[in-house]
Structure formats: structure tokens, C-alpha cells
Amino acid sequence: MAHMFIPGPVDVDPDVLAAQTKQMIPHRSAEFEQLFRGTEAKLKKVFFTDTRVFQAPASGSGMQETGVRNLAQKDVLSCINGAFSERWYQVAVTNGKQADRLDVPWGEIIPPDMLAEALKRKFYEAVTIVHNETSTGAENPLKALAAVVQEFSPETMILVDAVSSLGGVKIETDDWGLDFILTSSQKCMALPPGMSFAAVSDRALKKAETVENRGWYFDLLRMEKHRIKNSTAMTPTVSLINALDVQLDKMLDEGLENRFARHTAMADRVQTWAYENGMEPLAPEGYRSKTVSTIKNTRGVDIPAFNKFLMDKGMRIANGYGDLKNKTFRIAHMGQTQMHHVDELLDAFETFMAKM
Numbered sequence: 096m097a098h099m100f101i102p103g104p105v106d107v108d109p110d111v112l113a114a115q116t117k118q119m120i121p122h123r124s125a126e127f128e129q130l131f132r133g134t135e136a137k138l139k140k141v142f143f144t145d146t147r148v149f150q151a152p153a154s155g156s157g158m159q160e161t162g163v164r165n166l167a168q169k170d171v172l173s174c175i176n177g178a179f180s181e182r183w184y185q186v187a188v189t190n191g192k193q194a195d196r197l198d199v200p201w202g203e204i205i206p207p208d209m210l211a212e213a214l215k216r217k218f219y220e221a222v223t224i225v226h227n228e229t230s231t232g233a234e235n236p237l238k239a240l241a242a243v244v245q246e247f248s249p250e251t252m253i254l255v256d257a258v259s260s261l262g263g264v265k266i267e268t269d270d271w272g273l274d275f276i277l278t279s280s281q282k283c284m285a286l287p288p289g290m291s292f293a294a295v296s297d298r299a300l301k302k303a304e305t306v307e308n309r310g311w312y313f314d315l316l317r318m319e320k321h322r323i324k325n326s327t328a329m330t331p332t333v334s335l336i337n338a339l340d341v342q343l344d345k346m347l348d349e350g351l352e353n354r355f356a357r358h359t360a361m362a363d364r365v366q367t368w369a370y371e372n373g374m375e376p377l378a379p380e381g382y383r384s385k386t387v388s389t390i391k392n393t394r395g396v397d398i399p400a401f402n403k404f405l406m407d408k409g410m411r412i413a414n415g416y417g418d419l420k421n422k423t424f425r426i427a428h429m430g431q432t433q434m435h436h437v438d439e440l441l442d443a444f445e446t447f448m449a450k451m
């Protein structure tokens with residue numbers, strides 16, 4: 096069965112794809128407001144929040160921009176352990192923020208002690224953390240990192256990118272005190288690309304009131320003014336929202352806990368398989384992604400050739416990211432990917448390696 100194992104965009108189920116072919120409706124209409132209210136209510140369950148979830152017509156990077164633009168006038172601390180946390184730092188800098196870096200080598204996680212030390216040295220209005228580094232397959236200890244911010248710098252806004260984990264891994268937005276947490280449509284949410292979603296705390300909106308030059312398109316206060324009327328300032332992605340509605344039903348029907356368990360089981364399967372085949376994950380034990388396994392290519396597999404072999408069977412994986420290209424490869428197991436898809440991929444992998 097054709098299937099992609101790349102960390103976004105992921106395969107979209109046929110009924111979700113089909114939902115996009117519905118005819119348009121005016122966005123200033125009772126029908127749209129009802130649809131939009133419904134998707135927000137379901138998103139709140141996935142985000143484990145009672146507060147609010149914005150549904151924006153922009154990919155996740157747009158929401159990274161929203162976070163730093165609205166929640167810090169000047170001082171930001173960017174925790175950096177891979178390509179997407181590096182991007183968030185760049186987004187902060189190019190929006191005129193004074194961003195400091197807290198770097199660890201790619202593949203590692205941000206140790207909570209290290210964050211605590213940085214917060215003791217200087218006051219930051221916001222800290223940015225990528226929960227699941229898609230470039231390395233490392234999952235940061237988000238709950239512990241959030242707890243450190245609350246202990247050592249309680250006024251600091253906690254900004255989280257959970258683009259490649261939210262919907263596949265349990266993240267308790269309200270209980271962990273996260274102020275701003277975003278995801279994109281095309282990864283664990285298993286939708287086409289083009290939207291992002293962000294849960295935002297009440298105190299974050301209060302903070303935004305004090306920040307100048309929030310812009311127009313990504314102004315959280317403008318977004319909130321429209322959200323409470325179940326609408327958006329600009330024309331929303333009507334077709335994608337129809338797909339979102341169907342996909343959220345699918346996720347809630349599966350049961351979120353079942354969904355999280357499915358992702359964990361697929362990660363265990365791939366990572367155990369790697370050891371059985373003389374390879375190992377890049378990230379340290381205990382901090383390995385549940386949604387994208389990044390494996391050190393110690394067997395010297397020709398990844399482009401392997402992908403060519405896979406594509407004849409309708410499958411593909413992702414090469415390593417940036418400098419990790421060919422040194423690692425990535426097998427995403429997120430969204431609607433099922434264990435039987437993973438089994439089929441690993442069988443093909445063994446067939447390919449036997450011929451090397």
C-alpha cells in the first residue's frame with residue numbers, strides 16, 4: 096500500500112481529502128461560524144486546553160512569527176537543538192527582537208538545569224522551545240523545561256513549537272502552564288499543508304497588549320477579537336477547515352490516548368528494529384521522538400538509492416536534515432500511519448539491505 100514516511104506533509108486519508116471539495120460558503124455567515132466554533136471546540140481537546148485555540152491561514156512558521164512578535168517587545172531566549180529551533184531564533188531576530196541563544200549540539204535535548212542557569216543570568220520576556228526537533232528526532236523534556244521557567248522566571252512567556260508532535264503525543268497545555276503552543280496542519284494532524292493552530296493563554300494576551308508593532312496579519316489581539324465571534328479578520332481557508340472538521344472527528348473517534356499509544360508503539364518498533372539491524376537512534380535514550388525516528392546510518396545505506404527502491408513500491412522516507420544528510424535517515428510515523436505500514440517499510444528495508 097502506498098505510504099509516505101516523511102515528516103510532513105504526511106498522507107491524508109481519502110475522506111479528509113474529499114471534504115475539501117465541498118462548495119464554498121461565505122465566511123461572514125452563520126454556517127461558517129458554526130463550522131469554525133466546532134473545529135475550535137475539538138482542537139481544544141487535542142491541545143488539552145480550556146482557553147482558546149486560534150486557527151490561522153498560515154503554515155507553522157507563521158505562528159512562530161506570531162509568538163515572538165506578540166509576546167516579547169525585546170528580550171527572547173531561544174533554546175536551540177536543531178533546524179526548527181534555529182529557525183525560531185532567526186524569526187525572532189528578523190522581527191527585530193533581541194534574541195539570545197541557548198545552544199546544545201544537534202541531536203541532544205535542552206537540559207532543564209541549563210535553562211534555569213540562563214534564566215538566572217538575565218530576564219527574558221519569552222523563551223522559545225521546540226518540543227520535538229524534527230531535524231534530529233530528539234524530544235525535549237517540555238514539562239520539566241516549563242516547570243523551570245515557572246520556578247526561576249515566572250513572568251516569562253513559555254512559547255512552544257509542537258509542529259511535529261501535537262496530535263501524536265500528549266501535551267497538557269493548561270496543566271503545564273504553556274502560554275503559546277503551535278502546530279501545523281500537515282504533520283501529526285494529518286491534513287494538507289496551509290494552516291496552523293495555536294493555543295494561547297489569557298496572560299499571554301495581556302502581555303500582547305503591552306507589545307508594540309505586533310503587525311496586522313498575526314496580531315493576537317485582532318485574532319482574538321474575531322475568534323470570539325467565531326470568525327477571522329481575513330478570508331479563512333474554508334476548504335481546509337472542512338477537512339479539519341472531518342479529521343478532528345477521526346482523531347477523537349480513535350481516542351486521543353489510543354492515538355498517542357499508537358505513535359509510541361510505532362516509535363518503539365522502528366527504534367528496536369534499528370538496534371536489531373546494527374544501527375541506533377541519534378537522540379539519547381529517554382528523549383527519542385515518538386513521531387519521527389532519526390537513525391544513524393552506520394550501515395552506510397545509500398539513502399537516495401533506497402528511496403528510489405521504495406518509490407517503486409509507493410513508499411518513501413526522509414534523508415537526514417542539513418549536515419545530517421546521509422549520516423542519518425528519518426522515518427516519520429505520524430498522523431494516520433499505522434503499524435502495518437511500518438511493518439511493510441521495515442520489510443522493504445531488510446530486502447534492500449540484503450542486496451547491498
Ligand SMILES: *Cc1c(COP(=O)(O)O)cnc(C)c1O
Nearest residue numbers: 154155156179229256258259279
Ligand atoms: C515542519 C516544522 C516547522 C515548519 O512548519 P511549516 O508548517 O512548514 O511552516 C516548524 N517546526 C517544526 C518542529 C517542524 O517540524
